[in-house]
Amino acid sequence: MDKISQLLKLLEKTDYVEINEFRMDFDELELQLAPAMQRVMQQAVQQQAMVKKVSEKMEALEFIPPVQDYPGEVAEVQLGAGTRKPVFLGGQKALYRFEEPQPNPPVVTFDVFDIPMPGLPRPIREHFADVMDHPGDWAKKAVKEFGANMVTIHLIGTGPKVMDKTPREAAQDIEEVLQAVDVPLVVGGSGDPQKDPLILEAAAAAAEGERCLLASANLDLDYKKVAKAAVDYNHAVLSWAITDVNMQKTLNKYLMKEGLTPNDIVMDPTTCALGYGIEFSIDVITRTRLSALKGDKDLQMPMSSGTTNAWGSREAWMKNDDWGPTDYRGPIWEIITGLTMMLCGVDIFMMLHPLSVQLLSEIGSTFTKEYLTTDVPDISNWITELE
Amino acid sequence: MQVTAMDIYKLLPKTNCEDCGEASCMAFATKLSEKEAQLDLCTELDPEAFAELEAILAPAVREITIGTGDKTVTIGGDEVLYRYELTYYNPTALVIDIADNLADADFQERVKIIEDTQFERIGEMLKLDAIALRNTSGDPGKFAEAAAKLKSTRFPLILCSFDPVAMKAALEKIGDERPLIYAVNENNLEEMASLALEYDCPMTIFSPNDLEKMKNISRALRNKGITDIVLDPGTFVETGVGDSLDDFVMIRRLAVEEQDEDFRFPILGIPALTWLYEQDEIQGGIREATIAATLMNKYADVLIFHGTNIWELIPVLTLRQGIYTDPRKPQAVDAGLYEFGDLDKDSPVLMTTNFALTFYTVEGDIKGKTNAYLLVLDTEGRAVDVSLAGGQLNAEAVADLIKETGIEDKVETRTLIIPGLAAPVSGEIEDESGWEVLVGPRDSSAVPGFLADLKEKS
Ligand code: B12
Numbered sequence A: 001m002d003k004i005s006q007l008l009k010l011l012e013k014t015d016y017v018e019i020n021e022f023r024m025d026f027d028e029l030e031l032q033l034a035p036a037m038q039r040v041m042q043q044a045v046q047q048q049a050m051v052k053k054v055s056e057k058m059e060a061l062e063f064i065p066p067v068q069d070y071p072g073e074v075a076e077v078q079l080g081a082g083t084r085k086p087v088f089l090g091g092q093k094a095l096y097r098f099e100e101p102q103p104n105p106p107v108v109t110f111d112v113f114d115i116p117m118p119g120l121p122r123p124i125r126e127h128f129a130d131v132m133d134h135p136g137d138w139a140k141k142a143v144k145e146f147g148a149n150m151v152t153i154h155l156i157g158t159g160p161k162v163m164d165k166t167p168r169e170a171a172q173d174i175e176e177v178l179q180a181v182d183v184p185l186v187v188g189g190s191g192d193p194q195k196d197p198l199i200l201e202a203a204a205a206a207a208e209g210e211r212c213l214l215a216s217a218n219l220d221l222d223y224k225k226v227a228k229a230a231v232d233y234n235h236a237v238l239s240w241a242i243t244d245v246n247m248q249k250t251l252n253k254y255l256m257k258e259g260l261t262p263n264d265i266v267m268d269p270t271t272c273a274l275g276y277g278i279e280f281s282i283d284v285i286t287r288t289r290l291s292a293l294k295g296d297k298d299l300q301m302p303m304s305s306g307t308t309n310a311w312g313s314r315e316a317w318m319k320n321d322d323w324g325p326t327d328y329r330g331p332i333w334e335i336i337t338g339l340t341m342m343l344c345g346v347d348i349f350m351m352l353h354p355l356s357v358q359l360l361s362e363i364g365s366t367f368t369k370e371y372l373t374t375d376v377p378d379i380s381n382w383i384t385e386l387e
Numbered sequence B: 001m002q003v004t005a006m007d008i009y010k011l012l013p014k015t016n017c018e019d020c021g022e023a024s025c026m027a028f029a030t031k032l033s034e035k036e037a038q039l040d041l042c043t044e045l046d047p048e049a050f051a052e053l054e055a056i057l058a059p060a061v062r063e064i065t066i067g068t069g070d071k072t073v074t075i076g077g078d079e080v081l082y083r084y085e086l087t088y089y090n091p092t093a094l095v096i097d098i099a100d101n102l103a104d105a106d107f108q109e110r111v112k113i114i115e116d117t118q119f120e121r122i123g124e125m126l127k128l129d130a131i132a133l134r135n136t137s138g139d140p141g142k143f144a145e146a147a148a149k150l151k152s153t154r155f156p157l158i159l160c161s162f163d164p165v166a167m168k169a170a171l172e173k174i175g176d177e178r179p180l181i182y183a184v185n186e187n188n189l190e191e192m193a194s195l196a197l198e199y200d201c202p203m204t205i206f207s208p209n210d211l212e213k214m215k216n217i218s219r220a221l222r223n224k225g226i227t228d229i230v231l232d233p234g235t236f237v238e239t240g241v242g243d244s245l246d247d248f249v250m251i252r253r254l255a256v257e258e259q260d261e262d263f264r265f266p267i268l269g270i271p272a273l274t275w276l277y278e279q280d281e282i283q284g285g286i287r288e289a290t291i292a293a294t295l296m297n298k299y300a301d302v303l304i305f306h307g308t309n310i311w312e313l314i315p316v317l318t319l320r321q322g323i324y325t326d327p328r329k330p331q332a333v334d335a336g337l338y339e340f341g342d343l344d345k346d347s348p349v350l351m352t353t354n355f356a357l358t359f360y361t362v363e364g365d366i367k368g369k370t371n372a373y374l375l376v377l378d379t380e381g382r383a384v385d386v387s388l389a390g391g392q393l394n395a396e397a398v399a400d401l402i403k404e405t406g407i408e409d410k411v412e413t414r415t416l417i418i419p420g421l422a423a424p425v426s427g428e429i430e431d432e433s434g435w436e437v438l439v440g441p442r443d444s445s446a447v448p449g450f451l452a453d454l455k456e457k458s
């Protein structure tokens, strides 16, 4: 074979050069393009050699799953004791279930409020309108009808600008909810940094031995008081930092100095809703979980997501005919916000809408199963089977 | 793994001849490492160095273009497993399916819906990327006919059939448009591979829940010289989604961390399969969006949908926009004075921050709906309450902004309307700027109403 035909033959097999618009005499080509041609040829020859090498060891390649070793693991936190059915969070020894399934599935805790909350979005009020006057009934409905694993009682009414309920009144609300359901509770304040520690302390005392999650301790309030209440009455603490891994580490260290252990702490690295900075949360939560598995002792706690934030997004609540009905937009916004956090490693979700809770739990429940142990349907004819 | 400029520089000729348009080989190496230049701009490379550089510059996941001319979408190109390590490249292509046995009017209607779907967010028009034609009829003739009809759309195409005869018939019509062939499996390997080579089209491997088989098919195709490959490890909805997630993650980990040549390709997922089990339009839509979000979070580069309701697509488009923003760049707009509508000396003056999301939200709320000046404060791309908490939004900065923009020459009013969330600094702004401050609504959607009330009162 002469050089040119050899080249053209090789060109058939290579994708490096376009020859479509090539109109030249071979002589001319040889003269003008000799160096470039040389290069192309060499590449083509190399490629051929490689292809040959590869095809020689063709028969039946083995697939080896890319499983990694992790020096660290996530602590397991028990919520619920005494008269509660316990729920366990965390305990992961790996990032993905093909490496090692996680011991506990992600958990959803339904939001319940101590006041009727006229501000809740309509698709949610619809489900709970009949029980909103009584946090106990509200909690019961969440558990009985919507299968909540847990209930979060937000003591919003204690806010100085809301109803300024006293710590005593807060304690009564807690008692009402404890009576009504036997699932573990998350107890949240109103967000007032002065009052929350006092409220959480009273709630902790009222729920002594029931192992609630006190929400939350952060650097802007008297976290020592919150930690002490947890230690004194056997509860766990939610450690909340705003999308900042270093802030989270610092706060966890402080809490552990107060006598809490990693088995008593759940972290809230902050959930920015879909479309409102969710990517910041993705990054922070991913980094936090990876650090835990790599062995950072200050970050080896399970994580929580305030998924309910999603309902603050315009796309979830604002009427706009071009976007379709809010009835569906709201739940999807909440699911995708929570789901995204779940795929980054979050263990417990505070949520509002029954459908969102159901879908999130469905996917979360797969995290404890081994790879290839679920019955999956035959999808090999999907092209024609789909209507 | 991403290569450094130094790794690249070592292999360059180091003559600093400037033929590539850069002042030095080092400058060119930097450009290459940031994916801002093409290797072939360097004229001095010998073949070995060229091949070596090309190999180290290749992204962990091969970048593949579907379509030709102005009908293209590019997928793949990723270098990392987690976006914070660098950034993700080439947003997931969102594709809608269309059956080849639809009646003509329905077919055209569906194409139109796909083409018209859009949603504006943060100053960006979010759209779909391609159409997947399904050989639902099982009839090669129908498939080819439908493919021909799609010649006129402005979207690149995916041709879905496991039947090589149907695939060939469709490629005879539109093979020159470089559609993505879907799909090769163990039964049709030889025929489909020849078609991919003959028409120079990228092709998908379908190997549901069997990565070993996928690896073998991938190797077989590569041995034939096929380089543009897309991987579909099967999309299982409901509880099977756990397996799909494992498959997706394993493929990407092998590509990025182990440079396993058989898996260094984009991944395709099919949330549309939701509709095999769910007939209810609303439940189905919500579930399909959920599966799509799951797979997009874990490395899907192409997703095929069946539902077209806007309420189901908006959250997926929004998630894509978030995941694919570049974490290295602040999401900010230029600070300064912006004008909306017919303005005069009595026009109201509003203030907001230069976070892209904040600015475009406010812009969307006032543009065409009211007349106003808008002062945009440089908060290093932070939202109103974020910058208030972080200190970038402060009285002094606002007073400076008023001076620098020359707004005082444009209006006689000396009243600044600030966002409701900025209320805590209203007094300080008055003191610093000498302007009166009016605290506006918390949400900017209420601004036009607020301004109308104001006008009525005066
Ligand atoms: C995403 C986010 C971040 C991101 C930043 C994103 C960014 N580029 O801004 C990150 C992770 C970096 C961040 C950091 C911090 N954050 Co932050 N963050 C948020 C979050 C979740 C969403 C903010 C957002 O994007 N809003 C959407 C935009 C569009 O809203 P907006 O700018 O306010 O605009 C609306 C209105 O103000 C109004 N509007 C806007 N302009 C105008 C103009 C006029 C004339 C009118 C009338 C109305 C109007 O309409 C708009 C549309 O609704 C909020 C919580 C929440 N859900 O709101 C916390 C939040 C704002 N952060 C908070 C805090 C404390 C912080 C930090 C200080 C934490 C820390 N200690 O480091 C830092 C500060 C960083 C800094 N500035 O240096 C607190 C603020 C508390 C407070 N009010 O004091 C919040 C409320 C969380 C909380 N509950 O504690 N945060």
Ligand code: SF4
Pocket (backbone or CB within 6 Å): B012, B013, B014, B015, B016, B017, B018, B019, B020, B021, B022, B023, B024, B025, B026, B028, B029, B041, B042, B043, B044, B045
């Ligand atoms: S063309 Fe090549 S050799 Fe010349 S300066 Fe650029 S990189 Fe260096």
